[in-house]
Amino acid sequence: MIRKFLYSQKVAPYVFVLPFILVFLIFWVYPLGSSLGISFQQIQLGQEAEWVGISNYDKLLGDGIFMKAVLNSAVYMVLTLVILIPFPMLFAVLINHKFMWGREFFKSSFFFPALTSVVVAGTIFRLMFGEMEGSLINSILGWFGIEPVKFLKGQVTGFIALLALAAWRWTGVNMLYFLSGLKNIPDEYYEAASIDGASSFQKFMKITMPLLKPTTIYVITISIYAGLAMFIESMMLWNGNNSPKNIGLTIVGYLYRQGIERNNLGYAAAVGIVLLAITMVINLTQLTLSGMFKKEE
Structure with a gap:
């Protein structure tokens, strides 16, 4: 009876998606709630919880x-988008060239x-x-007669150092995403464009860019999340969560400060909910503007 139930065509799809649903409910919905x-x-640990409503x-x-943390995270997110979208795409196109x-x-x-x-x-x-x-960057600046910075x-x-670290770590990852997208573009499109006399720039703008749109939107989406959720990079760069005048403090860093360092769990949870709301609003807005929610005719 059980075997017949599991092998039923009506039940089988639900059996296959059940692991995802369980993981989603246990590790996302429950923690969020x-x-x-x-x-x-x-x-606070060791004390009885007190209901304070929306005071947090x-x-x-x-606050x-x-x-300041929100501004730092927003600026970091925008600047990483400026760096980690066009350059990895350009590198992917160059590496994917048949003469490379x-x-x-x-x-x-x-x-x-x-x-x-x-x-x-x-x-x-x-x-x-x-x-x-003797540090590497100041040594290079010294060659040009520039005083140590x-x-x-x-x-x-500080943001220059933070962005340099982000570019060094994530350019290759985003480049591979774009390379996978380029592999799905048929060569016949480029051959037809060549016959019509299109230049390399015209091929890029009229063929590559439009057909890379799904990949580009995906990379933008994960980059927005990564930018707003950045924490470890800042913490390691400033050797702690207390940078001078909070110049490297991020939203997640402030959550860590309140929840772990100051044992203020309710306030830290409010910071996390606000971070989720900001991320969802930005991503849903860019997905809507990019037409990802439009039904295909």
């Missing part, structure tokens, strides 16, 4: 440090940084952008 409930309470959210609106030599070498070289631990990478970049004269003590220079 719990966090939402905690965000309306004042909770009211406090966030007037200057939280607003050493294709596998370049793909491996670009992807290798993603295999490096973020802890190791952050430590290396902290030493590279150190303020000592305290990169990690300034807002702009």
Whole structure:
């Protein structure tokens, strides 16, 4: 009876999707619901929880440090989109060219940084952008007669180091996404365009860009999330969660500060819910504007 039930054509689809549904409910819906409930309470370890309503959210609106963290995360997200969308796409197009030599070498070289631990990478970049004269970046600047720069003590220079780390780690990953998208574009389209006299730039704008749209939207979506959720890179670059004047503080870093360092779990949960709301609004907006929710005719 059970065997007949499981092999039923009506039941089989639900059996196959059941693992995903269980994982989704246990590891996403339940934690989200719990966090939402905690965000309306004042909770500290060893003390009884106290219902405080929306006071945690009211406090966030007037929290200057939280607003600084939101601004830092938003700027980081925008700048990583500017860097990690066009350049990986360009590198993917160049590597995918039929006359490109050493294709596998370049793909491996670009992807290798993603295999490096973020802890190791952050430590290396902290030493590279150190303020000592012997640090790599200041040594290079010294060749041009430029005085040593305290990169990690300034807002702009600190973001330069942070973006350099992001570009080094994730350019290869996004490039592979675009390469997979390029593989799905038939060569016949380019051959037909060549017969019509189209230039390489025209082929890129009229064929490559439109047909890469699904891949581009996917990369933008995950990059928005990655930008807003960034934390470990900043923590390792500044060797802790307390950068000078909070120039490297992110939303997740502020959540960590409140929940782990200060044992203010209710307030930290409110920070997490706000982060989720910001991420969802931005991603749903860009997906709507890109036409991903439109029904095909």
